[in-house]
Amino acid sequence: MAFDHRRIHIWNRSEPTDGPVVYWMQRDQRSEDNWALLYAQEQALLMKQPLLVVFCIVPGFLGATLRQYGFMIKGLEITCRKLARHNIPFNLLRGLPPDVIPRFLVENEAGMLVTDFNPLRMTTEWRRRLSEHIEVPFHEVDAHNIIPSRFISDKSEYAAFTLRKKVERLLPEFLCDFPPLVKQRKTDDFPEIHPPDWPKVLKSCEVDRKVAEVEWIVPGEVAAVAAMHDFIKNRLEQYHTDRNFPDKKGQSDLSPYLHFGHLSAQRLAFEVQRAEADLESKMAFLEELIVRRELADNFCLHNPNYDHFEGFQPWAKASLNKHRDDPREYTYSLEQFEQAQTHDPLWNAAQQEMVITGKMHGFMRMYWAKKILEWTPSTEEAMSIAIYLNDKYELEGRDPSGYAGVAWSIGGTHDRPWGDRNIFGMIRYMNYQGCKRKFNVENYIRSNSKS
Numbered sequence: 001m002a003f004d005h006r007r008i009h010i011w012n013r014s015e016p017t018d019g020p021v022v023y024w025m026q027r028d029q030r031s032e033d034n035w036a037l038l039y040a041q042e043q044a045l046l047m048k049q050p051l052l053v054v055f056c057i058v059p060g061f062l063g064a065t066l067r068q069y070g071f072m073i074k075g076l077e078i079t080c081r082k083l084a085r086h087n088i089p090f091n092l093l094r095g096l097p098p099d100v101i102p103r104f105l106v107e108n109e110a111g112m113l114v115t116d117f118n119p120l121r122m123t124t125e126w127r128r129r130l131s132e133h134i135e136v137p138f139h140e141v142d143a144h145n146i147i148p149s150r151f152i153s154d155k156s157e158y159a160a161f162t163l164r165k166k167v168e169r170l171l172p173e174f175l176c177d178f179p180p181l182v183k184q185r186k187t188d189d190f191p192e193i194h195p196p197d198w199p200k201v202l203k204s205c206e207v208d209r210k211v212a213e214v215e216w217i218v219p220g221e222v223a224a225v226a227a228m229h230d231f232i233k234n235r236l237e238q239y240h241t242d243r244n245f246p247d248k249k250g251q252s253d254l255s256p257y258l259h260f261g262h263l264s265a266q267r268l269a270f271e272v273q274r275a276e277a278d279l280e281s282k283m284a285f286l287e288e289l290i291v292r293r294e295l296a297d298n299f300c301l302h303n304p305n306y307d308h309f310e311g312f313q314p315w316a317k318a319s320l321n322k323h324r325d326d327p328r329e330y331t332y333s334l335e336q337f338e339q340a341q342t343h344d345p346l347w348n349a350a351q352q353e354m355v356i357t358g359k360m361h362g363f364m365r366m367y368w369a370k371k372i373l374e375w376t377p378s379t380e381e382a383m384s385i386a387i388y389l390n391d392k393y394e395l396e397g398r399d400p401s402g403y404a405g406v407a408w409s410i411g412g413t414h415d416r417p418w419g420d421r422n423i424f425g426m427i428r429y430m431n432y433q434g435c436k437r438k439f440n441v442e443n444y445i446r447s448n449s450k451s
């Protein structure tokens with residue numbers, strides 16, 4: 001396979017030495033359809049060296065709870081098993097990657113380090129620190145975006161339409177099928193593969209255990225592929241008409257799999273593109289999956305303030321500042337929001353949906369975040385409350401799409417200025433009456449009320 005070098009970013013240009021190639025799996029937690037793993041394998045074969053996979057369990061990653069750790073660890077168990085079938089050892093480390101990976105590389109006399117791409121501040125800082133502390137080449141491969149994020153644009157795109165033009169031009173080159181992972185040849189000195197004791201791993205994680213795991217979705221790459229086929233077969237046809245109705249099951253529900261990398265977005269787009277289904281539905285789905293999702297990675301990659309007021313567009317900051325002192329009819333504390341104790345049954349139902357299922361309907365997320373802006377004393381506080389709750393309860397929280405979604409709702413990011421109004425300034429407004437006209441609000445409230 002001739003690897004597409006546009007996917008690669010080089011963090012450390014040292015010369016490779018003899019020794020295993022290590023793939024530090026971070027964001028793309030799967031054995032199949034994973035460009036970073038495929039690249040690491042290609043390098044190992046070229047260098048005639050073994051390939052190892054390593055994953056770091058980081059205590060309390062960006063406020064993740066038992067809900068997200070449980071999903072992730074059960075997914076890793078499947079991936080570890082699938083890698084073992086390819087004779088690829090999987091090593092679990094505990095601690096911050098820049099602290100534990102250099103030691104692992106030295107202990108295993110590694111010749112090269114490969115990782116996947118993640119635009120979030122903390123993980124970028126890990127890579128930077130790592131690159132300064134290791135003496136082997138360190139290559140990052142974008143295995144999350146269909147068109148590699150560092151390649152498609154070197155700036156924060158203004159809106160979906162500016163990125164869409166580039167996507168349309170480049171997609172035919174990038175939206176292809178994947179080669180298979182090759183079974184690794186066992187040599188005499190090949191290490192024995194000992195899988196971790198996964199239930200023990202989960203038990204020992206230092207996380208908030210009050211946010212329970214959810215049962216409606218099965219973790220891991222095998223279930224992810226099955227869920228993808230189920231969606232394409234049974235629900236893609238109506239996606240265009242049903243997706244914006246929170247009282248219907250019109251969305252794919254694949255975001256947790258995409259977030260943890262159990263499912264490759266490229267595999268999903270490839271299968272949707274060739275599926276026999278309504279063309280408008282296919283186009284609408286690919287717009288969300290490719291343009292909107294990859295726009296979020298672009299936003300976080302090029303805007304270090306992706307989760308703060310300072311990261312908004314100048315027009316939005318000026319407009320929100322002008323309305324900073326507008327009186328608020330209602331204000332709530334973080335605790336009141338978290339307990340779903342506002343005066344608005346629709347907002348409370350959305351909050352409950354997220355707390356209980358770990359996945360609020362996409363349409364409701366916009367309403368939910370905008371009301372937090374309306375009912376808090378400042379935009380800064382609204383951002384921090386929305387991000388805190390989103391990242392604590394959503395199964396796929398701590399994702400660029402989450403930071404971009406909150407910034408869109410509260411700060412007009414990737415949106416345009418609308419008519420000037422109280423509190424919101426020129427940020428797009430949403431209200432209860434608008435929701436009532438759009439869908440059966442009572443049904444949604446009934447299904448998500450506290451029992």
Ligand SMILES: Cc1cc2nc3c(=O)[nH]c(=O)nc-3n(C[C@H](O)[C@H](O)[C@H](O)COP(=O)(O)OP(=O)(O)OC[C@H]3O[C@@H](n4cnc5c(N)ncnc54)[C@H](O)[C@@H]3O)c2cc1C
Pocket residue numbers: 243251252253254255256258259288289290292293294296360361362363365366369390394396397398399401402403405406408409
């Ligand atoms: C306030 C707010 C918070 C959000 N928080 C998150 C979050 O924490 N994690 C997260 O992954 N997404 C987040 N989103 C984006 C979006 O709401 C979800 O990705 C989507 O609802 C997931 O459900 P689904 O997979 O069933 O979506 P589908 O409608 O089936 O879409 C398929 C895929 O397209 C992508 N997608 C869909 N809508 C968007 C969007 N608006 N922006 C970017 N990508 C999109 C997702 O990868 C999604 O899985 C947020 C949006 C808002 C407005």
